[in-house]
Amino acid sequence: MPTLKLREGALAPYKDAKPTEISLQSWRDGVRPEGGRFAIVVPNDTDIREIAPSLASFSVVILDFPKFRDGRAYSQARILRDQLGFKGEIRARGDVLRDQAFFMARAGFDAFELEESRIEGFTEALRTFSQVYQPAADDAVPAWRLRAARAVAA
Amino acid sequence: MYRYDEFDETIVRERVKEFRGQVERRLSGEITEDQFKPLRLMNGLYLQLHAYMLRVAIPYGTLSSRQMRQLAFIAREYDKGYGHMTTRQNIQYNWPALVDTPAILDALADVEMHAIQTSGNCIRNVTSDQYAGAAEDEVEDPRPWCEIIRQWSSFHPEFSFLPRKFKIAVTASEHDRAAVKVHDIGLRLYKNSEGRTGFEVLVGGGLGRTPYIGHVIRDFLPKEHLLSYLEAILRVYNLLGRRDNAYKARIKIQVNAEGIDAFRGMVEEEWARIKDSGVDLPREEIERIRRYFAPPPFEKLPRESTAFNDAAASDKGFARWARVNTVAHKQPGYAIVNISLKPPGKPPGDISDEQMEAAAHIAERYSFDELRVTHEQNICLPHVKKDDLYAVYQSLQAADLATANIGLASDIIACPGLDYCTLANARSIPIAERIAERFSAAGVEDDIGELKIKISGCINACGHHHVGHIGILGVDKKGEEFYQITLGGSGAEDASIGEIAGRGLSSDEVIDAVERLVDYYRANRQDGERFLDAYRRLGLDRFKEAIYADAQAA
């Protein structure tokens, strides 16, 4: 499955060399392949804070959506971004549908494993809302902040 | 009332646009019903026994006359001329055509309404006390906090795919009219011993097949931290709540499996991390929202109204209606008027387009343009001058809206049941109608006093039978409709889960059984004792005997 990378609101296929994937279990077992940084695959029932001490070793964290209804990875992504300060790629794998795109991007995902044929619909879905109500892991400014700014300007 | 600004307007309009696209894709066959299902559910569109059902949010139950008129228009234009008020301060339309639903959502957006998050595993329409801003016993109007929660929870990027649906209720009164103890999260605003107002936070209450009363997770939460605390609870739930079994996926199961202390520990730990991370609203935004809920320009009036007293003295029907359906208001000279949607022989909570128009008109003229929808499936006019009560009563009478039974035996909550719902075991609406009929003789209901009868067509408990003083649950016995009685439940500040009173009864038997229960109560009550209090004093066994002794003899 191709990986599509989100940059400035647009999706494009991955160009760079992909980092070596390693499962959380192998990492726990001490496996350390050649090469500098890895893409670690974390199941959605693990406490994401477990990888906090080793974050510097990963350029990518791959989080799983076994079913689109199973939304645990949204919280994992937010903790990674907001609390652990992870700046690398967070990639969504599994049941990744266009109608989740907007939420995923806001929760901190910036890469998605999906067919290239779905780029158009997915990109459209990323733009569903031009305004948001709450701060999250993206740089969208919540309505209350814009209201305050406007009140100051007035 | 809250008014949308361009941000709210944009979000709701963009949602309609998205849904219009989804419906078009469905109608053209580009997506299958299976693929469409999760999308329509996110817009409150269900498939019922006979047709689609659209559930529209009435955030915290507050409506303007203009909004009520629009609901009437939708009922007339796109449905069969009526709507159904639910126990969660929503209105349901039972007969919309799929092709019309985007237009309906547009019509709703025109009056700042929507169907967002009225279904699906997300944070649902937040509910509140229908007397908010009018109740004598409230510490402050809870609705600004409801609106704050509404905005925060709308399209929340992290909490739109929770293990299960999530319901939040807010009250600000000693007397709990919002059933906060049987919600996933219940919030009670109160003044602590230092004179500061904050929230008591309850978590893990709920009905359904495993009913629980909520636990106090925090006894005092400073108001300004509401959103970060909610976010902490939701995150712990989203990460660790069960997802392997839909019936065990509500937060109540998690809280009760972990134990409230362990659960609290996890929430507090998470809260400590995010408390100051910018989730909470700044004071200015809280004030901005609060200003929309400023009290209307009340007149300075004497407590007593001569006009009212004269009318009550000369018109007995009016006097009774006023006694049963009106409630004290915090402003002298005003009253809260309840409009019952439980007239004899009609499905509880149904209201026709003409009645909606009438109610809107009366509210505009006599209640500062405001209406409320109650979780007991009635409507209320929050701010009516006592001087105007007689005129209001007469206008309500003309619209068949003057049934005087609020809180009495025939003010029954009933879910749609087998008449509409695909999950039902049994009908609930006809049972409600027959019980109401049983107590319809003059003076009987008044003599019985406060009695909450609640009926669910299956174990999902949409009719809240667990918290009925008398609860009735539809069960399936070899393909036949049977009913099980529970006794002693309450959803108010003295919340409790009703106890099962024994074997299931046929539809005829259950009506007789309710009557016998009431007879037993009337024969054994003490002075001023409600049914519920008598039950709590006398106990299950004696009431059980009352049901079954005669049932066997007959």
Ligand code: SF4
């Ligand atoms: S309680 Fe059961 S029958 Fe009644 S509406 Fe809910 S699911 Fe349907």
